Amino acid sequence: MKYILHSVFLVLCVAFQATLFNFLEIAGVKPSLFLTYVICVAFFAKERETAFIGFIFGLAFDFLIGQKIGLSAVLYLLVGYFLALGRSYFLSGYNVIVVAVVVFLASVLTETIYLFVSLVWRNGIGFWFAFVHVIMIKGLYNAIIAVIDYFILKKFALAFADADR
Amino acid sequence: MKKLFKNKVLSSLFAIVVVLSIFFGVLNAVRTKSTWAENICRIVFTPVQEGAYKLSSSVSSFFENFGDKDKLLQEIEKLKNENSILKQQVNKNNLFKTENEELRRILSLKNAYPELEFQAAEVVGRNPSDWLSTMTIDKGTASGIDVNDVVVSADKMLVGKITDVGSNWAKVTLITDPSNSIGSMVLRSGEMGVIAGERLSDGSSVCKLLYLSKNSDIVVGDSVETSGLGGVYPKGITIGRVTEIKADLQSISQYAVVETGVDLEKIKKVLVVTNDFSVVESIDSADIEE
Numbered sequence: 198m199k200y201i202l203h204s205v206f207l208v209l210c211v212a213f214q215a216t217l218f219n220f221l222e223i224a225g226v227k228p229s230l231f232l233t234y235v236i237c238v239a240f241f242a243k244e245r246e247t248a249f250i251g252f253i254f255g256l257a258f259d260f261l262i263g264q265k266i267g268l269s270a271v272l273y274l275l276v277g278y279f280l281a282l283g284r285s286y287f288l289s290g291y292n293v294i295v296v297a298v299v300v301f302l303a304s305v306l307t308e309t310i311y312l313f314v315s316l317v318w319r320n321g322i323g324f325w326f327a328f329v330h331v332i333m334i335k336g337l338y339n340a341i342i343a344v345i346d347y348f349i350l351k352k353f354a355l356a357f358a359d360a361d362r
Numbered sequence: 363m364k365k366l367f368k369n370k371v372l373s374s375l376f377a378i379v380v381v382l383s384i385f386f387g388v389l390n391a392v393r394t395k396s397t398w399a400e401n402i403c404r405i406v407f408t409p410v411q412e413g414a415y416k417l418s419s420s421v422s423s424f425f426e427n428f429g430d431k432d433k434l435l436q437e438i439e440k441l442k443n444e445n446s447i448l449k450q451q452v453n454k455n456n457l458f459k460t461e462n463e464e465l466r467r468i469l470s471l472k473n474a475y476p477e478l479e480f481q482a483a484e485v486v487g488r489n490p491s492d493w494l495s496t497m498t499i500d501k502g503t504a505s506g507i508d509v510n511d512v513v514v515s516a517d518k519m520l521v522g523k524i525t526d527v528g529s530n531w532a533k534v535t536l537i538t539d540p541s542n543s544i545g546s547m548v549l550r551s552g553e554m555g556v557i558a559g560e561r562l563s564d565g566s567s568v569c570k571l572l573y574l575s576k577n578s579d580i581v582v583g584d585s586v587e588t589s590g591l592g593g594v595y596p597k598g599i600t601i602g603r604v605t606e607i608k609a610d611l612q613s614i615s616q617y618a619v620v621e622t623g624v625d626l627e628k629i630k631k632v633l634v635v636t637n638d639f640s641v642v643e644s645i646d647s648a649d650i651e652e
Contacts, residue, residue, distance in 0.1 A: 211407045212414035220422035248375070260403040261411075266393065267386025271379055278375060 199242075202353050203250055206234050206346075210254065211261060226331055228338040229304065231258040235273050236303045236339075237346040239280035240288075240296060241354040251277025268314060276307050293344055300343035304336040464631045467516035471633065480633040481505050483532070488627075495522075495539040495559060495567050499632060502528045510594055512635045519623035520544075520588060520599045521632050532634070536626050537601060538567035545591030546571060546601055551579040554589060557601055557620065567626075569602060571618040578616065580607060586620050596635070 210230040218227040235251040242250070255273030259266045280303060288295065312327055389397070396404070468482055483505075487498035501507055513521040513534045522542070526533035537544060538559040546557045548571075555571040571586055584604045590597025606619040 208407075208410055212410045213418070216411055216415040217418035217421075220418055244371075257403065257407075260400045261407060265386070265390050266397070266400070267382060267389065271382050271386065274382075275375075275379065 199246075199353075203238075203253075207254060207257060210234060211257060214258075214262060223338055224330070224334050226334040226338060228335060228342045229258075229308070230342065231255065231269070232273060232276070232304060232307055233300060233339045233342045234346055235277045236280060236300050237296065237343050237350050239277055239284055240291065240299075240347065241350050242281060244278050244281040244285075247277035247281040248274045249277075251275070265315070268311065272307055272311055272314075276303060293347055296347045297340040297343055301336045301340040304339040305332055308332045308335055461631075464516055468631065468633060471516055471518060479506075479636045481507055481636050483507075483632055483634055485630050485632065486531070495536040495561070495626070496525070497522075497534050497536065497626075499532050499534060499634070500530065501634065502530045502532050504529045505634075506636045507532050507634050508636070512595055512599070513632050514599060514635065515624040515629060515632060517624065518600060520595065520601050521624060521626065521629065523594060524634065534632070536567070537622060538569055538626060543592070544595050544601070545589040546586050547589040548578075548580050548604070549585040549587055550581075551584070553578045553580055554591075555618075557586070569620040569622055571604070571620050572615075574616050574618060576609075576615055580604060580618055582607065584618075586618075 214227070214230045218230070221227070231254045235247065235254050238250050239247045251273035252270050255270035256267070258269045258273075280299070284291075291299075309328065309332055312324065312332065468480070472478075472480055481501055483499035483501040485497050486500045488496075499513075507524060507527055509524050509527055511524040511532075513523060515521055520537055522534045522536040522539070524532045525535040535542060536559070537557060538561075540559045540561055542557070542559050544557040545554075547554050553574060555574050557569050558572055559567055560570055561567050571580075574580060582604050586601045586604060588595040588597055588599045588601065600623050602620045602622040604618045605621045607616060608619070609616045
């Protein structure tokens with residue numbers, strides 16, 4: 198059941214990342230629905246599950262949008278795993294603001310790594326310009342989107358927990 | 363570091379990441395076109411993206427239009443105003459054009475008859491509901507106009523005569539007025555008659571050329587002009603054309619319906635001949651001789 202929910206979110210991310218959010222850009226920047234979802238899943242799922250979801254969402258992102266196959270897949274896998282691990286260690290209780298802050302920081306970190314690795318392939322992006330004008334804004338935008346993801350996932354997580362009991 | 367690698371999960375993760383990185387690194391290095399996995403992914407998701415794109419385009423365009431509604435309304439209002447101003451300007455230009463043409467005709471008439479003294483005047487009032495066919499012009503005695511002065515159009519068509527005058531106005535009794543009796547003749551045959559106005563039951567007025575003999579040589583289309591008899595109207599001013607010939611009630615004579623050469627309902631500018639009649643007559647005689 199959980200994986201049906203993840204599949205639905207994957208379809209929604211694919212459907213809207215390159216379509217609807219082209220019309221909803223903020224300062225010329227779109228959020229990363231794939232990454233935001235993976236980070237939000239880390240608040241509700243265990244490390245392995247989040248890592249797997251991260252890998253699948255990252256791979257889908259690479260296939261449909263990304264430049265280098267596997268870059269996002271590996272990156273999201275790591276992000277998902279370590280966030281879920283960190284959440285279980287450091288966050289016993291959290292609310293939507295904590296989620297938004299974590300999504301912002303995780304987004305900035307992930308996108309910075311992505312950009313740094315991309316520079317190895319010499320795609321000609323100015324690092325500081327991209328960091329200030331794209332990554333920071335994207336982090337904020339992801340944090341806003343994460344609020345929606347969080348509430349939906351929370352509802353389903355509670356439902357799944359009830360079902361498990 | 364050793365501790366980290368002793369953790370089975372983390373070391374597995376590390377191994378997986380390394381393997382994946384090598385695999386994807388090699389894949390990206392050797393890849394020249396899309397892999398089968400990418401193709402399948404695109405085949406599956408392209409219709410989804412297409413649908414989403416159409417949907418989001420519609421939503422976006424709706425909101426864009428919604429946001430621009432006030433702007434568009436303002437634009438429409440502005441264009442309407444501009445259109446109205448331009449229409450007024452076109453109407454004004456048309457009026458100026460008509461006026462200009464009329465003034466040119468007047469000027470050419472003055473040039474053609476330098477001996478005649480014309481006083482141009484503008485029609486400022488009409489009496490359409492009156493049984494008398496009259497109109498008021500904006501010039502009077504101050505401009506040298508007097509009673510019985512002849513009024514013509516710029517085309518030298520007879521309009522009427524001055525029957526009342528003030529310092530800055532004059533009343534013109536039109537040739538269609540029943541009170542008028544104008545000595546006239548058919549230009550082609552020289553047949554003489556009298557033009558009199560007649561008011562019809564529908565309110566319109568016509569001119570009739572009366573007292574034509576039963577066997578008079580007159581046909582539809584003949585031009586009728588003043589004969590100079592009677593002393594008021596000078597000779598040779600065109601009145602109009604014959605449109606109909608009818609026998610009178612007693613059948614001893616006939617009359618012709620004459621259509622005036624000028625549209626008396628629409629004329630806006632007229633010329634009043636302020637010359638002495640004899641001068642006008644001599645000019646007209648010279649004109650005929652030519």
